[in-house]
Amino acid sequence: MNTNILNKTAAYNGALFAVAGVFAYSLVVMFYAIIRSSAVIYSIMPSSERSTILFANGFSMAYSVAVFSLLMAIVSIFAGAVAGVILRKVLLWFNPQLHAAKAILVSSIAALFLSGVLYLLLYILLKERITFQYAETFLFWYVYPAVIFFVAVVAGGIKLNKQLQAI
């Protein structure tokens, strides 16, 4: 088994999953923010002055989220690559027979552990601002992304297990 290539593959696939996760979340946020703010604008502005501000607000919102999303994607490349390599190692350690059901369990535990590590890092940086004391901030920056991260790690684990079986 060529472990170097597999480590690289795991890192590459992990990075791809992470970027896709960031983009998917960003698109949901983008459309939610545009729709919600547009509803506000629609209710306030007279019809003759509405279209300019609706377009300007919508595209500014979309552009801002896109820029944030690209910045987050750069960070997530590293996080995804590390997660991919860790996932590969734990799958080989705890599931050497490469059972499909066990792969889901191991991936889920790895995802929970990594989410916990991520939370600790965020807590060190942001303290009480990343707790339910600031519910919107906590949900937006940690809880929802953690759910996407969990799904991506489990999906990645299933795929990685199949790749390892194929060797």
Add this chain to the structure above:
Amino acid sequence: MKQVKRFIKYTLLFYAVIALVYWVFIRPVHISWGATAAEQQMKMPADELITSNRIVSTRAINIKAPKEKIWPWIAQTGQNRGGFNSYYWLENLFAANMHNADTIVPQWQNPLPGDTVYYGEGEGYELISFVKPNGYYSLGGWTLYLDSIDADKARLIVRYPSMEVKQNWLMKMYYSGLFEPLHFIMESGMMMGIKQKAERNKMDDYEYKYFK
């Protein structure tokens, strides 16, 4: 993995289109949204604080209310006062702990030069630089100016100078690439929020609830 790669590729393409539309069509409009050429050129109280290496925007909105009805909402601006009348749900994604007051609060009706106004809880703040009841309110170089159209209508004109960016390409990139569109969203939201509250007795409760 092909589907994942395709999704990333099309998202990047989508972002590129958004950026193109923003820079070609939207940015030139939002920098002076609603403001006439005369309003963009007019002198404002805090202009003396605006140095030449800043990017300046001037925006304006019609409000169907006299200045005296608009002023109380401007007077209580600030996170540590009555909020910014903008999209609080966006501000709170960044731990601003923003709450927009839905009533006029008497103890916040006498802003004075030198008073501290917070943008978010424990975050950046600015001092009130110039203030004239029913006339203008400036936080540093950022001015909210009221101009009467007639007895029942007024213009709210808002001038905002960026941080000093013109001589620093990194700051300029940060300002133009991210801060400026976000500031436009929040500032236009604030202007519409003030308009909504000042005109409130002419609108029904269903419309009002969005900015509560």
